[in-house]
Amino acid sequence: MDTRTADEIQVPQQKTSWMEFVKTHFRDYGMLLSLLVIMLFFQVVTDGTLLRPLNLTNLVLQNSYIVIMALGMLLVIVAGHIDLSVGSIVGFVGGLAAMMMVRWGFDPVTTTIACLIVGGMIGAAQGYWVAYFKVPSFIVTLAGMLVFKGLTLALLGGMSVGPFPVGFQRLSSGFIPDMFGGEGFNYTALFLGVASVAAIIYFSFRSRANQLKHAVETAPFGLFLFKNALLAVLVVAFCYLMATYRGLPNVLVIMAVLIALYAFVTNRTTIGRRIYALGGNEKAAKLSGIKTERLTFLTFVNMGVLAGLAGLIFAARLNTATPKAGLGFELDVIAAVFIGGASATGGVGKVTGAVIGAFVMGVMNNGMSILGIGIDYQQVIKGLVLLAAVSLDVYNRKK
Amino acid sequence: MNAILEMRGITKTFPGVKALDNVNITVKAGEIHALVGENGAGKSTLMKVLSGVYPHGSYSGEIVYEGQERRFSGIADSEKLGIIIIHQELALVPLLSIAENIFLGNEQAQFGVIDWSVAFAKTKDLLKLVGLKESPDELITNLGVGKQQLVEIAKALSKKVKLLILDEPTASLNEKDSDALLNLLLRFKEQGISSILISHKLNEISKVADSITVLRDGGTVETLDCRAESISEDRIIRGMVGRTMEDRYPKREPKIGETIFQVENWSAYHPLHSHMQVVKNVNLNIRRGEIVGIAGLMGAGRTEFAMSLFGRSYGQNISGRVSLHGKEIDVSTVEKAVSNGIAYATEDRKTYGLVLAEDIRKNVTLAHLEGVSKNLVIDDIQELAVANDYRSKMRIRCSNVFQEAVNLSGGNQQKVVLSKWLFSDPEILILDEPTRGIDVGAKYEIYTIINRLADAGKGVLMISSEMPELLGMCDRIYVMNEGSLIAELDIAEASQEKIMHAIVKSGRR
Numbered sequence: 042m043d044t045r046t047a048d049e050i051q052v053p054q055q056k057t058s059w060m061e062f063v064k065t066h067f068r069d070y071g072m073l074l075s076l077l078v079i080m081l082f083f084q085v086v087t088d089g090t091l092l093r094p095l096n097l098t099n100l101v102l103q104n105s106y107i108v109i110m111a112l113g114m115l116l117v118i119v120a121g122h123i124d125l126s127v128g129s130i131v132g133f134v135g136g137l138a139a140m141m142m143v144r145w146g147f148d149p150v151t152t153t154i155a156c157l158i159v160g161g162m163i164g165a166a167q168g169y170w171v172a173y174f175k176v177p178s179f180i181v182t183l184a185g186m187l188v189f190k191g192l193t194l195a196l197l198g199g200m201s202v203g204p205f206p207v208g209f210q211r212l213s214s215g216f217i218p219d220m221f222g223g224e225g226f227n228y229t230a231l232f233l234g235v236a237s238v239a240a241i242i243y244f245s246f247r248s249r250a251n252q253l254k255h256a257v258e259t260a261p262f263g264l265f266l267f268k269n270a271l272l273a274v275l276v277v278a279f280c281y282l283m284a285t286y287r288g289l290p291n292v293l294v295i296m297a298v299l300i301a302l303y304a305f306v307t308n309r310t311t312i313g314r315r316i317y318a319l320g321g322n323e324k325a326a327k328l329s330g331i332k333t334e335r336l337t338f339l340t341f342v343n344m345g346v347l348a349g350l351a352g353l354i355f356a357a358r359l360n361t362a363t364p365k366a367g368l369g370f371e372l373d374v375i376a377a378v379f380i381g382g383a384s385a386t387g388g389v390g391k392v393t394g395a396v397i398g399a400f401v402m403g404v405m406n407n408g409m410s411i412l413g414i415g416i417d418y419q420q421v422i423k424g425l426v427l428l429a430a431v432s433l434d435v436y437n438r439k440k
Numbered sequence: 441m442n443a444i445l446e447m448r449g450i451t452k453t454f455p456g457v458k459a460l461d462n463v464n465i466t467v468k469a470g471e472i473h474a475l476v477g478e479n480g481a482g483k484s485t486l487m488k489v490l491s492g493v494y495p496h497g498s499y500s501g502e503i504v505y506e507g508q509e510r511r512f513s514g515i516a517d518s519e520k521l522g523i524i525i526i527h528q529e530l531a532l533v534p535l536l537s538i539a540e541n542i543f544l545g546n547e548q549a550q551f552g553v554i555d556w557s558v559a560f561a562k563t564k565d566l567l568k569l570v571g572l573k574e575s576p577d578e579l580i581t582n583l584g585v586g587k588q589q590l591v592e593i594a595k596a597l598s599k600k601v602k603l604l605i606l607d608e609p610t611a612s613l614n615e616k617d618s619d620a621l622l623n624l625l626l627r628f629k630e631q632g633i634s635s636i637l638i639s640h641k642l643n644e645i646s647k648v649a650d651s652i653t654v655l656r657d658g659g660t661v662e663t664l665d666c667r668a669e670s671i672s673e674d675r676i677i678r679g680m681v682g683r684t685m686e687d688r689y690p691k692r693e694p695k696i697g698e699t700i701f702q703v704e705n706w707s708a709y710h711p712l713h714s715h716m717q718v719v720k721n722v723n724l725n726i727r728r729g730e731i732v733g734i735a736g737l738m739g740a741g742r743t744e745f746a747m748s749l750f751g752r753s754y755g756q757n758i759s760g761r762v763s764l765h766g767k768e769i770d771v772s773t774v775e776k777a778v779s780n781g782i783a784y785a786t787e788d789r790k791t792y793g794l795v796l797a798e799d800i801r802k803n804v805t806l807a808h809l810e811g812v813s814k815n816l817v818i819d820d821i822q823e824l825a826v827a828n829d830y831r832s833k834m835r836i837r838c839s840n841v842f843q844e845a846v847n848l849s850g851g852n853q854q855k856v857v858l859s860k861w862l863f864s865d866p867e868i869l870i871l872d873e874p875t876r877g878i879d880v881g882a883k884y885e886i887y888t889i890i891n892r893l894a895d896a897g898k899g900v901l902m903i904s905s906e907m908p909e910l911l912g913m914c915d916r917i918y919v920m921n922e923g924s925l926i927a928e929l930d931i932a933e934a935s936q937e938k939i940m941h942a943i944v945k946s947g948r949r
Contacts, residue, residue, distance in 0.1 A: 255821050310816050311809040318806055321795035328753060328784070328792050329807040329860070330775040388797050 071437075072382060072397045075430075079401060083408030090411050091404070094286030097279070102213060102358060104403035105292040106131065106351035108396055110374040111381075112303045113347035115395040116340045118378050119307075121320040121387025122171060122178035124341065126163075126185030127348040127374055131367030132193040134160050134352030139202035139362030142209060149209035157349045163189065164345020165338070172337035186371070194364045203361025213357035216288040227288030234280025237297075238273045245269055292354055299347075304392040316340060320387030376423070377402050380430040401426070443504075444469040444603060444634050450489055450501035459485045460499070461658045467603070467636060472629055474645040475638045477655035478680055478851070478879035483638050484528075486655070487605050491525045492518045505603075522602030526592045526609065528877065529790075532580045539563040539576035542595045566594040570624060584739060586617030593624065604628065604635040608877055610644060614738040614905055622648050640879050642673040654679035681881045689912035690884065692891040696915060697728030701868045701899050706760030708748035718755060719745045720923040726868060726899035731890065733914035734903045734925075735939045741923040742903045743787055746870050750784035751777040764867060778807060781867035785857050787876060787903070789850075793857040796846035800838060801827035803845050803856050808864040830859035835885055851882030858889060869893060870901045875909065887913060907936045921946045 083091045090096055110127050117124050134156045141147040141155065167185050171178045204210075221228035249265060260268070283289055307313040318326040319333050327333045351370075356362045381398030383390025402423065409419045445467040452460040460482045467473045475483050488494050490503065492512030503510050505521060512518045515525075532541045539559050548559040563576035570590045580588060589609055596604055606625075610618040618641070625635055625648055639645055645652060652671065654661040661679050664671050702725045710716035718741050726732050734742050747754035749762065751774030762771050764781055771777040777784075786792035794803050804827045805812050812823040827841040834855040838848060845856055854874065861869060871890065875883045890913065894900050904910050910917055917934050919927040919942045927942035 251821055255824060309818050309820070311813050311818060312816065314802065314806075314809060314818060317798065318795050318802070321797050322791075324792050325795055326806070328750070328774060328786060330751070330773075330778040330864075331806075332773075332775065388795070 072380075072394055072401075076397050076401050076404070079408075080404055083404060083411070087408060087411045091408055092282065094282045096407070096411070097282055098286055098290060100403060100407050101290055101293050101296075103407065104399060105213075105290075105296050106355045106358075107370065107373050107377060107403065108296055108399040109299060109347050109354070110344075110351045110370065111377045111395040111399045112299055112392060113340075113344035114374045114378045115303075115381075115383060115390050115392055116307070116316055117178070117344050118375075118383045118385070119320045119387060119390045120316050120337055120340045121323065122337065122340070123375065124167070124178065124182045124344050125371050125375075126167060126182040126189060127344065127351070128367040128370035128372075129186045129189035129193065130160060130163055130345065130348040131352040131355055131370055132362075132364065133163070133189040133196065133367075134349040135356030135362040135366045136193045136196045136202070136364070138209075138353055138356050139205070140196060142205055143202050149206055149212075152209070153212075153353060156353055157346055160349020160352065161342050161346040164342040164348070167345070168338040168341025171341060172334045178341075193366075197362060197364050199364055201361050201363040203359075205357060205360055210357050210360055211291060213290075213292055213354050214360075215291040217291065217294060219288060225285075227284040227286075230280050230284040230288040231277075233289060233294075234277050234284075238276050241272065241276075242269055295350075295354075300392065300396055307392050312336070312339075317388055320389075322388070373402055374399075376427045380427060382434055398430075401430075442469050442507075443467060444506060445490075446504040447486070447490065448502050448504070450486065450499055450503075452485055452489055452494060452499040459658055460489070462501070463655065463658070463660050465653045465660065466663070467634055468651070470629060470632050470634055471650040472625055472635050472637055472648050474649035474652040475636055475655065476640075476642070476645065476652060476676060476680055477661075478881045481655040481680075481879070482658040483655055484607060485658075487525055487607060487636070487638065490518070491515055491523060491605065519599055522600055523605070524596040524599055524601045524603070525605040526589075526596060526607065528608040530585075530588050530592055532588055532591060534581040535579060537577045537579055538567070538574060538583075538591055538594075541580055541591060542566060542598050544595075546599065562598065563594070566597055567591075569597060570594045571620060586613045586621075586738065589613065589617075589621065590624075593621075601633060604633055605638075606635060607638045608640065609637070610639060610641055615907075617738070618644065640877065640883075642676050642880070645676065646671060646673060652676060656680060677880050680879065688880070688884065689909075690888045690891055692895065694731075694915050695729045695895065697897070699725045700728050700765055701726040702761075702763045703749065704761040704763075706745065706749065706762075707758065708744065708755035709757040711755050714756060718923050719748055722760070722920075722923075722925055724901075724918055724925060726901060728897050728899065729894050730916065731894050731900045731902060731914045733910035733917040734901065734920050735907060735910050735917055736905075736920035737943060738905060740920045740943075742920050743872055744923075745920070746784055746872055746901070746903060749777075750774060750782060750870065753784075778864055778866075781865075782870070783807075783861035783864055783866035783868070784870040785861050785872060785874060787873035789853050789857050793860075794845045794853060797844060799842045799844050800831065800836065800848070800856055801841040804830050804841075804859045804863055807860050811863060811865075826863060830863065834859050834889065851878040851886075854878055854882070854886065855889075858886070862889075862893070866898065868899045868901065870903070872903045873905065874902065875904070875906070883909075907939055911936065919943060 080091065114124060114127065137159060138152050138156050141152045142149060147155070163185070167181050170176045170181045217229055217233070219227045219229045221232070280289070307316070315326065315331050315336055318329070318331060319336055323333055352367065355366060359366070377399035378390065378395045379385065379398070380401055381391065381394030381396070383394065405423060405426065406419065409422065443466045447463065447465045450460050450463040451458070463482065463486055465475070465486070475486070477483050489499050492514050495513040496511035503512070505523070510521070533544065536544070542563050543559050547554050548562065549555065560576045567574065567576065570593050572587060572590050572594070574583065574587065580591065583591065609621055613621065622644055625637065628635060637645065637649065646666070649666050651666055652664040654664070654676065656679070664676070664679070704723055706719060706722040707717060708719040710718050722745055724732070736742050744754050748758050749771060752758050752772055753774060762769055769780040771780060771782060790796060795806065801823060805823050809818065812819055812826055824841065830836065831838065831841055836848075836852050836855045836859070838852065845853060848856065858874070874890070875886055878886065890900055890902070902910065902914060911931070911934060915931050917929045917931065917939065918925045919929070919939050921943050924946075926946040927939075929938060
């Protein structure tokens with residue numbers, strides 16, 4: 042029997058070597074590395090088109106709604122469920138926004154608020170059946186997918202409705218204006234980039250200091266510096282490139298704020314922790330006093346709101362609402378979350394993973410389009426990448 | 441006598457841990473060989489090496505079975521040679537029948553078409569062998585754990601078993617079923633079937649084993665021959681823990697105060713069959729600093745009572761009154777029960793107790809996240825401090841608190857479950873089979889923790905199927921049978937005979 046005293050059992054200060062740390066945390070960095078490799082690959086084969094400011098802006102605009110929905114889908118999947126209806130909700134909410142503004146004469150602000158509420162209500166309606174009636178989410182949201190696809194058609198009368206007021210278009214096509222009045226160079230973009238890098242570095246140093254003080258295992262200092270420096274260079278370089286074009290798109294800022302918010306909620310808040318516990322072992326979570334039904338319900342409401350937001354952004358981007366809008370989006374969103382390392386059985390998955398997963402899909406879409414690969418083979422390749430990413434993850438976990 | 445099995449110099453390492461270090465074990469033909477050791481000593485790992493779960497090449501050392509060196513690359517290889525392992529967690533499909541389960545993967549079929557009459561006839565014979573009177577087409581889900589265990593053994597017999605390995609077969613059985621199982625092993629021995637029995641119940645081992653191999657910290661400590669001389673339980677324990685254990689139950693001077701917890705007329709009905717009353721008008725009380733036991737046979741309704749009390753986690757149409765410190769409290773949801781000072785540590789820690797894929801730290805704080813958070817934001821440094829605090833207080837053996845619960849041994853998992861509930865700071869702690877499947881050393885530690893709680897003025901309600909444990913720990917024992925409390929015994933007058941007597945008497949009525 043262990044006869045050591047409590048003090049002796051205390052965690053020893055752990056000194057980890059670079060290699061060891063990278064090995065044990067490979068899963069955390071592996072995804073980011075693959076994204077960088079994929080970007081590098083397309084950068085080379087497209088002769089540098091991929092990272093041109095114009096294309097970079099397009100990349101952000103094209104993927105923003107997928108990324109935003111991936112945030113909600115991550116929570117749904119971590120909670121042990123799935124939502125197949127998000128594509129149809131995108132279409133329906135986009136259609137509703139079009140009807141409200143173009144036909145019924147509402148202003149963009151009222152429309153936006155109303156549409157987000159409707160998205161939440163759709164999520165609530167589906168979450169109710171899943172959480173309280175225990176109908177499998179696959180079936181409830183499959184039904185929702187059909188229902189809202191049909192309602193979109195009915196709402197729009199089978200026609201495209203547009204264009205939208207300029208104020209609403211800005212949601213997707215607007216840029217943060219330059220406060221410093223640069224000519225051909227947007228100083229605000231660069232400033233925001235530098236400011237966010239400063240914030241990130243400040244917070245990571247603070248948390249490292251805190252961890253050291255409490256003898257928590259930390260990354261080797263060299264690696265820590267390298268990671269922060271790399272991140273800083275990437276963010277600043279990205280903002281610089283954007284600044285040489287038209288600056289930061291409004292959507293990018295919305296997206297960045299949401300990513301930061303959801304990363305915080307999942308990592309640091311009680312509700313985030315409870316969602317992971319719910320997905321990891323629902324019975325144990327319930328017997329620990331967690332209101333599992335309400336939590337499941339809320340993840341669906343949240344998904345609905347984000348799908349509504351995505352619907353608004355997508356409609357604003359096309360400047361018209363069509364009955365076919367959102368078709369198949371759910372597949373891209375779900376693929377992004379799984380590529381990002383979430384487990385299909387629930388309880389496992391990270392916001393950063395889902396975001397990287399969404400950009401892996403996005404960069405491939407974009408890169409292959411530049412190369413002129415047809416939509417047919419694009420789908421084949423994307424499907425194989427999904428399979429490869431998830432099998433690699435499963436293999437790594439087994440080891 | 442010839443050895444049927446010799447494992448020599450077995451060493452198996454997992455990343456960062458040496459689970460087995462040069463282990464040697466020799467099982468003679470036709471003997472019952474007990475394998476004992478504390479949790480984490482390497483018993484289950486050794487059996488997984490033997491049965492091919494860890495294939496040849498993933499360990500070093502050699503396995504000689506029936507005179508030849510064997511290199512198994514999977515369970516199928518070892519099963520073909522008659523080595524059958526029955527795991528602690530039963531591997532039956534609940535919604536299939538007994539016959540279907542017994543011949544699963546070994547169907548009585550020609551060209552893929554199953555001959556059910558043959559399967560049923562054979563199943564009947566097998567069930568007779570193990571002493572089960574159920575029909576072959578009964579679904580597994582309708583059987584109790586004890587009977588399921590027997591079905592597993594029948595399944596092993598259907599495969600022409602020569603070496604039967606049982607991992608904690610009696611952990612969830614009551615004494616009657618345990619006895620039946622042990623007698624079965626003795627009968628097999630007469631027929632020349634060898635068995636390896638892994639168990640923490642030393643009384644059973646001294647009853648049936650011919651020899652005993654003791655493992656400690658991944659190495660072989662000794663092999664005791666029970667035929668040459670009788671081996672006392674204390675002798676085995678000394679080998680397991682490396683020292684003599686003066687007393688299996690830590691001493692405690694009970695300081696019992698006023699009644700703090702009262703349950704009146706508590707009733708609950710079966711969740712599916714609304715006419716079946718599972719808990720019948722239970723009245724009980726717990727005083728400050730008191731450890732109260734509930735004895736009873738498997739299926740007496742003890743777990744159902746505790747779970748229905750704890751936030752209506754079991755059953756329907758629940759009625760009754762619960763009061764703490766003389767005031768009625770609301771226990772209608774788990775959250776309310778917890779915030780009103782009740783905690784319930786489950787008997788089934790893997791299903792109901794832990795989020796296995798998460799680390800120790802997150803499991804410890806799960807039931808009381810408010811304790812480590814401010815405005816819904818978790819203070820991870822404080823959380824870590826709490827986890828490390830419980831790690832040392834409860835002596836949870838792990839490399840650090842970021843280790844996933846799934847990788848801990850049973851005793852350490854139980855300590856994590858207890859930590860979780862202690863952190864919620866309850867007034868009344870209900871412990872359901874707190875030492876099930878846990879080795880002697882860890883049991884002692886858990887008993888010490890329970891005593892400490894009582895000394896701190898809490899009330900403890902302890903449900904256990906091991907009567908010596910209740911008699912060694914409790915100040916007062918209620919006896920439950922068929923959903924009712926049928927007797928209340930002060931510890932001074934309680935004995936195993938009296939408890940059994942009460943149960944038998946109430947059953948006859």
